[in-house]
Structure formats: C-alpha cells, structure tokens
Amino acid sequence: MKKYIFITGGVMSSLGKGITSASLGRILKSEGYNVTILKFDPYLNIDAGSQNPFQHGEVFVTEDGAETDLDLGHYERFLNENLSKENNVTSGQIYEAVIKKERKGDYLGSTIQIIPHVTDEIKRRIRYVSEEKHKDITIVEVGGTVGDIESLPFLEAIREFKMEECEGNVAFIHLTYIPYLKTTGELKTKPTQHSVGELRKIGIQPNIIIARGEKDIGKKEKNKIALFTNVRKENIFSLSDVDLMYKVPLILYEAGISSTLSRILHFNDREAKLDSWKEMINKGSRRKGTVKLAIVGKYVELQDAYLSLNEAIRHASFEIGINVSTKWIEAETLESSTSELKGMNGILVPGGFGKRGVEGMIVAAQFAREKRIPYLGICLGMQIAVIEFARNVLGWKDAHSTEFSPETSHPVIDLMEEQKNISNKGGTMRLGAYRCDFIKDSLIKKVYGNKAYVFERHRHRYELNNRYREALESKGLEIDGEYVEKHLGEAIHLQGHPFFVGVQFHPEFKSRPLSPHPLFLAFIRAMQGTLKDEEVFA
Numbered sequence: 001m002k003k004y005i006f007i008t009g010g011v012m013s014s015l016g017k018g019i020t021s022a023s024l025g026r027i028l029k030s031e032g033y034n035v036t037i038l039k040f041d042p043y044l045n046i047d048a049g050s051q052n053p054f055q056h057g058e059v060f061v062t063e064d065g066a067e068t069d070l071d072l073g074h075y076e077r078f079l080n081e082n083l084s085k086e087n088n089v090t091s092g093q094i095y096e097a098v099i100k101k102e103r104k105g106d107y108l109g110s111t112i113q114i115i116p117h118v119t120d121e122i123k124r125r126i127r128y129v130s131e132e133k134h135k136d137i138t139i140v141e142v143g144g145t146v147g148d149i150e151s152l153p154f155l156e157a158i159r160e161f162k163m164e165e166c167e168g169n170v171a172f173i174h175l176t177y178i179p180y181l182k183t184t185g186e187l188k189t190k191p192t193q194h195s196v197g198e199l200r201k202i203g204i205q206p207n208i209i210i211a212r213g214e215k216d217i218g219k220k221e222k223n224k225i226a227l228f229t230n231v232r233k234e235n236i237f238s239l240s241d242v243d244l245m246y247k248v249p250l251i252l253y254e255a256g257i258s259s260t261l262s263r264i265l266h267f268n269d270r271e272a273k274l275d276s277w278k279e280m281i282n283k284g285s286r287r288k289g290t291v292k293l294a295i296v297g298k299y300v301e302l303q304d305a306y307l308s309l310n311e312a313i314r315h316a317s318f319e320i321g322i323n324v325s326t327k328w329i330e331a332e333t334l335e336s337s338t339s340e341l342k343g344m345n346g347i348l349v350p351g352g353f354g355k356r357g358v359e360g361m362i363v364a365a366q367f368a369r370e371k372r373i374p375y376l377g378i379c380l381g382m383q384i385a386v387i388e389f390a391r392n393v394l395g396w397k398d399a400h401s402t403e404f405s406p407e408t409s410h411p412v413i414d415l416m417e418e419q420k421n422i423s424n425k426g427g428t429m430r431l432g433a434y435r436c437d438f439i440k441d442s443l444i445k446k447v448y449g450n451k452a453y454v455f456e457r458h459r460h461r462y463e464l465n466n467r468y469r470e471a472l473e474s475k476g477l478e479i480d481g482e483y484v485e486k487h488l489g490e491a492i493h494l495q496g497h498p499f500f501v502g503v504q505f506h507p508e509f510k511s512r513p514l515s516p517h518p519l520f521l522a523f524i525r526a527m528q529g530t531l532k533d534e535e536v537f538a
C-alpha cells in the first residue's frame with residue numbers, strides 16, 4: 001500500500017505542525033505501518049545550514065550529514081528512527097535541480113515553468129522517498145502558512161499529486177489556529193474559515209482540520225467550522241496547548257484521528273501499541289528530586305537554537321527519574337563573575353560558532369575542572385575544555401582555537417591542512433555520522449556500554465590539533481575516542497575528576513525519548529553523585 005498524508009498550516013506559524021506530523025507518524029508506526037515523514041521548506045536556501053539560529057532555530061543534522069530544519073529532529077525522536085537528507089526538501093533544492101537539468105538540456109528545448117517543471121520535481125521527491133524506502137504511509141509537512149507566496153508551488157504540486165493518485169490514497173490535513181477572545185469569552189473560527197477558503201481557492205479541500213489554540217474547541221465551534229469549510233464535523237479535531245509535546249500522539253489517538261484517516265485512506269484501522277510511549281511519559285511524571293544544571297551558551301534567550309539539547313536532557317531525566325532544572329547563562333557574563341555558577345550540580349557548554357562568549361565559556365570549564373563539578377562539553381564545549389586546560393594547566397596563556405585567534409602561538413584547536421583552502425561556506429563542515437573508536441578503556445567507553453566504537457553526528461570545522469596530544473595527555477587530559485581514519489580526536493576526559501568529558505560530536509541529535517543517550521544518562525548520574533565506576537549505559 002502507498003498512502004500519502006499532506007499537512008498544511010493556516011493562520012500563522014509556530015502552531016506545532018512539526019510535532020503534529022511527528023505525532024501522526026508515531027501513531028501510525030505504533031499500528032505497525034511503515035511510515036516516513038518529509039518536510040517541505042519553501043525558502044530558497046539549499047539547506048538550513050547557512051541560516052542564522054535567530055531566524056530558524058536549531059540546525060538539525062542527519063546521519064548522512066544533511067543540515068536540516070529542526071522539525072526533522074521531532075520526526076526522528078517521535079519515529080525513533082534515522083531519517084536522511086531526502087526527508088527535507090527546500091525550494092532552493094528544487095530550483096537548483098530544475099536549473100541544472102535545464103543547463104544539461106534535459107528538457108529538450110521546452111520553456112521551463114513553475115507548472116509543470118517545478119511541480120513535477122516536487123512530486124518526484126515525494127514518490128522517490130515513498131518508493132525507495134518502501135513506505136506504506138508517507139506524511140508530508142508543508143512548511144510556511146497557506147497564503148504565503150513561497151509555498152504556492154508546493155501546494156500546487158500536492159493538489160496535482162492527489163489527482164494523479166487513485167481515489168483514497170491521499171489525505172489533506174489542515175492545522176489551524178482558533179484564537180480565544182478574552183473580552184467576549186469566545187473562541188473565534190473566522191481566521192480558520194478564511195484560511196481554508198484560501199486553500200480551496202487553489203483546489204485543495206482538506207479532509208481533516210486540527211484546531212490548535214489555548215483552549216479546546218467544542219461542538220459549537222466544530223459545527224461552525226464544518227459549515228464554512230466543507231469538512232465533516234467528525235473530521236475536526238481539537239488540539240489545545242499541552243505541557244509536554246510527547247503527549248500529542250496520545251491525545252490525537254484517543255480522539256480517533258487514526259480511524260478517521262483509515263476511513264479516508266482505506267487502510268485497516270489497527271490498534272496502536274503505545275505502551276512504551278505511555279510508560280516513558282509516566283516515568284517523567286514520577287520524577288523525584290532535582291539537580292541543577294548550568295548551560296553556558298551564546299543564544300540563551302533563544303531556546304529553539306538548542307532544541308535537541310533540551311530534549312536529550314529531558315529524555316535522560318525521565319529515564320533516571322530526577323528533575324533537571326536548567327539555568328541558561330549568557331557566557332559573556334562569566335567574564336566578570338562566576339557567581340552564577342555557584343551551587344550548580346553540573347555545567348554544560350554546548351556547540352556554537354563565533355567568538356562572542358568564548359572567554360566566558362573558558363571560565364566555566366575552569367570552574368568545573370577546579371571545583372570538580374561534572375562537566376559536559378559538546379563540540380565547541382570540548383574545544384573550550386582543551387583551550388582552558390592548555391592555558392591554565394599547561395601554562396600556555398595564549399592557547400586558543402584558530403577560529404577565534406588565527407595568530408595564537410598554541411593553536412590547540414585548528415583546521416586540518418586539507419580544510420584550509422575551502423572557500424564555499426555551505427555544506428563544507430565535517431557533517432553527519434563518523435565512527436568514533438574508543439582507543440582506551442576509559443569512562444567514556446564504559447558509558448557507551450563498552451562498545452568498541454559508535455557512530456555520532458558532527459557539525460564543525462575545527463579539530464583538536466594532534467601536535468598537542470602528548471602534552472595534554474601527559475597532564476591527564478586523555479583522548480579516549482578517535483576517528484581513526486583521519487586520526488582525529490573525538491572524545492576526551494580528565495583523569496581524576498568525577499566527570500569531565502568533552503566530545504567533538506553532537507550526542508543530542510541521537511537521543512530519543514524511547515532510547516535516551518548514554519552520555520546524558522551518565523552526566524546526570526554524575527550530577528546526582530551516583531555515577532558508579534562499574535555502571536554501563538546503553
């Protein structure tokens with residue numbers, strides 16, 4: 001069977017289309033279907049890699065090294081499986097492909113137009129993923145809001161897609177917003193009526209409406225929406241704000257969304273096996289006690305930039321059964337005073353780019369090292385730990401990364417020779433999964449269940465400089481993990497410290513609610529003071 005579900009958004013952005021798509025994926029996968037999820041992003045960037053986190057939040061990285069929209073992270077976490085570069089399609093990629101074909105002469109002299117050339121390329125991408133990966137159900141989230149100029153080619157393509165498929169193979173879900181007007185105490189359906197009107201103008205009649213908002217809608221609103229949008233009232237679902245995104249699959253399943261979909265798409269309405277999912281949520285609600293974690297970063301006011309990190313902490317916190325209260329510290333503030341770090345059970349320095357805040361992060365690493373507070377350095381956070389150690393233990397006061405100080409006489413973090421001539425910015429970092437071999441019987445190896453190696457995801461340019469390995473190790477900063485092929489340091493730890501760990505990769509991208517990441521589990525245990533020597537995770 002080959003079924004397709006398209007999800008569009010109305011009224012405004014940030015309503016949780018990504019989480020809704022991911023939740024549908026979870027439900028249908030729990031029914032035993034082979035499901036995948038695609039995200040269409042209507043912007044002209046080739047990928048999210050070159051985008052400022054202030055505009056688009058976190059750049060998520062897939063196993064095969066694509067820099068994608070953060071919704072891919074939701075999909076992976078809810079589906080509990082890896083997706084790939086084909087799962088995130090941008091307008092930039094579509095136009096690039098069409099123009100390349102035109103230059104090659106593949107269109108045999110035709111005039112290249114949005115319809116059919118651009119729309120054909122969009123449809124080809126959907127079928128490619130569904131067919132190549134043998135999926136029963138392909139969910140496609142169309143980014144942007146209906147009414148935007150940018151998303152029109154995608155909407156036209158999915159309209160055509162439905163016409164090309166057999167009856168009963170395609171369903172349209174429209175996720176919209178129902179504001180609550182305090183002055184009159186009313187839920188307002190008008191924006192939804194307009195938004196569906198807009199969709200119908202371009203030939204798409206939604207089968208299902210999911211109404212988002214602060215409050216649940218009732219019969220009255222459903223009747224009204226049904227009347228004005230031509231959607232049956234039993235196909236209108238209410239989805240008000242929840243305190244935990246992982247509850248959304250349960251809410252939608254209870255409300256009967258999968259039996260509605262099975263009627264529209266003519267597939268068997270199976271029971272969804274959501275027991276382990278429910279247990280994960282229950283574990284979270286049974287948490288007792290709290291540890292305090294300081295996260296020292298650059299974009300602290302912008303939580304979307306650290307979405308996967310926050311989720312990875314949540315997964316481990318649920319699993320261990322302890323609350324983790326996170327205090328986000330603007331790195332620059334630590335340059336003048338460390339008072340913000342007092343009383344913290346752990347310090348984490350996440351990934352990042354650019355010089356701002358780096359000195360403050362170095363202060364944080366020094367504080368953790370000297371005061372024996374558990375430290376986890378991720379990517380830039382590992383580089384920071386190395387710089388701090390080189391300056392304050394090895395005594396090289398100007399030690400730095402050449403990213404921040406090209407002139408330093410101790411470039412402990414540097415570009416590899418072959419990287420030094422790269423001029424293109426997009427897609428030229430070390431990206432995606434690389435093998436990390438554990439070259440020593442260290443704490444980190446144990447944390448990973450004593451495996452010989454693991455694959456972890458990368459997104460960075462600079463590397464630990466091998467010239468300084470011996471000096472670092474002679475004073476106790478051990479390099480435990482390595483990408484052997486290129487002799488690149490991947491993981492470090494400090495001898496004699498309860499937990500001082502740095503990794504050149506991003507473990508947060510591989511943490512899932514149903515399989516929390518071992519490094520985060522161990523880090524929280526260390527913060528609790530209960531990390532035992534013989535304990536292994538994973």
Ligand code: GLN
Nearest residue numbers: 351352379380460461462
């Ligand atoms: N800026 C550093 C580098 O490019 C670290 C990147 C990161 O933390 N993702 O190597």
